[in-house]
Structures are given as C-alpha cells and as structure tokens.
Amino acid sequence: MPNIPLRNGGPKARIAVIPGDGIGREVTPVAVQVIKATTARRGRPLEFVEFDWGADKYLRENVSLPEGAVEMLRDDFDAILFGALGDPRVPSNQHAADILLGLRMKLDLYVNARPTELLHPRFTPLRDRTPADINLMVFRENTEGLYVGVGGFFKKGTPDEIAVQEDVNSRKGVDRIIRHAFDYARSHSRGSAGFQPASGSSQKPLRVCMSDKSNALTFAHDLWQRVFKSVRAEYPEIDSRHLYIDTLAMELVRDPSQFDVIVTCNLFGDIISDLAAQLAGGLGLAPSANIHPGRTSLFEPVHGSAPNIAGKGIANPFGAVLASGMLLEFLGWNEESAVLKQSVKSALAENVTTPDLGGSKPTLEVADYLTNYAAKHS
Numbered sequence: 057m058p059n060i061p062l063r064n065g066g067p068k069a070r071i072a073v074i075p076g077d078g079i080g081r082e083v084t085p086v087a088v089q090v091i092k093a094t095t096a097r098r099g100r101p102l103e104f105v106e107f108d109w110g111a112d113k114y115l116r117e118n119v120s121l122p123e124g125a126v127e128m129l130r131d132d133f134d135a136i137l138f139g140a141l142g143d144p145r146v147p148s149n150q151h152a153a154d155i156l157l158g159l160r161m162k163l164d165l166y167v168n169a170r171p172t173e174l175l176h177p178r179f180t181p182l183r184d185r186t187p188a189d190i191n192l193m194v195f196r197e198n199t200e201g202l203y204v205g206v207g208g209f210f211k212k213g214t215p216d217e218i219a220v221q222e223d224v225n226s227r228k229g230v231d232r233i234i235r236h237a238f239d240y241a242r243s244h245s246r247g248s249a250g251f252q253p254a255s256g257s258s259q260k261p262l263r264v265c266m267s268d269k270s271n272a273l274t275f276a277h278d279l280w281q282r283v284f285k286s287v288r289a290e291y292p293e294i295d296s297r298h299l300y301i302d303t304l305a306m307e308l309v310r311d312p313s314q315f316d317v318i319v320t321c322n323l324f325g326d327i328i329s330d331l332a333a334q335l336a337g338g339l340g341l342a343p344s345a346n347i348h349p350g351r352t353s354l355f356e357p358v359h360g361s362a363p364n365i366a367g368k369g370i371a372n373p374f375g376a377v378l379a380s381g382m383l384l385e386f387l388g389w390n391e392e393s394a395v396l397k398q399s400v401k402s403a404l405a406e407n408v409t410t411p412d413l414g415g416s417k418p419t420l421e422v423a424d425y426l427t428n429y430a431a432k433h434s
C-alpha cells in the first residue's frame with residue numbers, strides 16, 4: 057500500500073522468499089521472475105534471499121522456523137514473499153503453524169489485506185456484473201479475536217464435556233485495524249485501473265464499511281462499535297457505515313458495487329474475504345498481504361500447497377503474481393505493481409491460463425507470457 061513507507065526509507069529492497077511446500081515451490085519462482093522482469097529495466101535494486109523452510113526441512117532436521125529467524129526477517133528484510141505450506145507427510149501441519157502463524161504473530165502483522173477485483177468478466181458467478189462492480193478491499197484483523205488460542209476443555213471426552221474458546225479484542229488492536237481502513241480509504245481512490253493512490257479530484261473517493269455482530273456479541277463487538285464511532289469522527293470526509301456481518305454477507309452477493317473498503321474482526325474477515333474472492337474467480341486469482349505498516353510484511357497467494365497437483369507443472373501462478381504486486385505497492389513502487397496486475401489481466405483476456413481457470417497452458421508457459429508482458433511494458 058503506498059501509504060506505508062518503505063521500511064529502510066531507500067530505493068533498495070531486500071525480499072525474503074519462502075516458497076514452502078507443494079505448488080508454493082512452483083508458483084513462487086514465477087512471481088520472483090515476473091518481479092525481476094518488471095523492475096529490471098528501471099534498474100530498481102532488489103535482492104532476493106531464499107529460505108528452504110517447509111516440510112522437507114521439518115522432516116529432515118525437525119526444524120520449522122529456525123531460531124533467530126523472526127529477528128533476522130524483522131531487521132534485515134523489507135518484505136517476505138511466501139508460497140504455501142502443507143504436506144501430507146506432516147498430518148499435524150505443525151511446521152505450517154510454526155512458520156506462518158508464527159510469523160504473523162511474532163512480526164505483529166495485524167492487517168490482513170485481501171483485495172477482490174474482477175479482472176475479467178467471465179470469472180464472476182454473478183449475473184450481469186462487470187469489473188466496475190466488483191473491486192473492493194477487505195481488511196481483516198489478523199492477530200486477535202477467536203484465533204488467539206485462549207480457551208480450554210472441561211470434562212473432555214465425557215458426555216458432559218464443555219469447550220470454551222475466548223474472543224480476545226483489545227482496544228489497541230481494534231483501533232489500529234479500523235484506523236488502517238480509514239487511512240487506506242483516505243490515501244486511495246477508485247480509478248479506471250482499480251484502486252490507485254489518491255491524486256486528482258476527479259477520482260472517486262473510497263467508502264468504508266465496518267462489520268461486526270454487536271447485536272449478539274454485546275461485549276467484544278460493543279468495543280468495535282465504540283472504537284469505530286471515535287475513529288470515524290477523525291475522518292469526516294470519508295463516507296462510512298456499519299453493517300452486521302450477516303447483512304454484509306447478503307449485500308455483498310446482492311450488490312458488490314456498494315463496497316470499497318470493508319474492515320472487520322479476524323473470524324468474520326476470514327470468511328467474508330473468501331466469499332468476496334469467489335465473486336471474482338476464487339482461489340486461483342486471490343492474493344493476500346499480512347502487514348504491519350512500516351515494518352517487514354508478508355505477501356502470499358490465498359491458496360494452499362495443493363498436494364493433489366504438486367509436481368504436475370499445472371499450478372496457476374496468478375495469485376502469487378498478484379500478491380507480488382501488493383508487495384511492490386507496499387514498497388511504494390506503484391507503477392511496477394500496476395504492470396504486474398496488467399500482465400495478469402492481459403493473460404486472462406487472451407486465455408493464457410492453467411487448467412483450473414479453463415485454459416490449457418502449463419505453469420511455465422503462463423510464466424513466460426507474464427514475464428514477456430512485464431518486460432515489454434515496464
């Protein structure tokens with residue numbers, strides 16, 4: 057996001073690359089190749105350092121996230137490009153939890169940004185909807201809520217068993233994610249090529265919708281209500297409103313054009329961002345960013361390691377490439393980011409896609425198309 061300064065304040069960026077498992081190892085190199093093609097001609101100094109963290113290392117050395125890794129990423133890198141984790145040989149998925157959740161929590165990546173943009177009309181399941189109707193950003197709180205793992209069992213395994221899962225919401229946590237949504241709306245506007253950094257007065261300002269379930273969750277989401285009221289008062293020029301999460305789910309399907317920026321808690325954001333992604337083609341076209349503004353942040357496709365197709369050379373790299381576009385925008389390299397998105401749009405328009413999107417191309421042919429496009433248009 058261009059409202060976030062480059063960590064080291066300079067034109068040079070260091071990117072840690074963690075391909076992970078399965079198709080993460082097939083799509084991440086494509087993303088790196090396309091970033092390099094986009095940035096090469098401008099002579100942008102970029103340094104990529106790859107880390108082999110994943111199931112193989114875990115099984116071989118019993119190491120998931122090596123000691124000192126978090127500090128190294130925090131201090132020596134601007135961003136992390138992440139593939140996917142998950143391997144049938146590790147049924148507990150322990151390494152994935154250690155690495156991905158570990159980085160989200162230990163780097164305090166409190167913003168999960170999930171954009172949904174219809175890049176070609178044929179990918180929406182909604183009738184008569186065009187790209188102008190489906191273009192929105194979901195900001196999900198990424199470090200609190202029902203995902204903190206606070207809870208317990210009582211009389212486990214008996215007919216009288218009780219399971220408790222606590223919903224943890226801090227004023228600081230709620231405030232910073234809502235504020236991030238308003239800052240994003242203030243610094244962006246809706247143009248012909250999606251959301252852009254706000255500049256001319258002819259561009260459409262973005263609207264913010266905060267969603268909760270404060271009518272039922274009368275403590276946790278009462279806090280969301282009170283914080284929302286106080287933060288929105290600081291952004292009087294932004295059109296903002298509140299919807300209960302169930303209403304939001306219905307409205308998103310009925311008329312997605314009414315939404316620009318949605319901000320919500322961890323659980324609701326997890327669900328509503330998947331619903332939104334499906335409006336624009338689903339997993340194969342969904343990128344995601346885990347951000348702490350001004351600090352090392354992590355960018356990844358939404359999909360997993362897809363063991364069922366790993367090694368077959370047919371993994372769709374668009375999610376990883378679009379996530380790389382978010383990474384470049386985070387670094388403040390907006391033009392390069394736009395070229396990456398445009399390369400995917402062009403590939404979709406010409407049906408240069410892998411089988412999951414109805415095409416017949418292998419990963420490497422799609423990669424070549426994107427790389428050539430990026431090199432030609434940068």
Ligand SMILES: NC(=O)c1ccc[n+]([C@@H]2O[C@H](COP(=O)([O-])OP(=O)(O)OC[C@H]3O[C@@H](n4cnc5c(N)ncnc54)[C@H](O)[C@@H]3O)[C@@H](O)[C@H]2O)c1
Binds near residue numbers: 359372
């Ligand atoms: N962020 C992550 O690292 C992440 C996210 C989700 C799942 N996972 C892990 O991935 C493993 C598989 O999980 P899953 O099957 O539920 O989800 P998945 O996203 O890996 O796959 C779901 C389906 O979509 C297909 N698919 C996904 N990405 C694709 C792509 N880029 N190109 C073509 N087809 C694609 C797969 O072939 C599969 O049929 C599990 O171990 C899970 O825990 C990891």
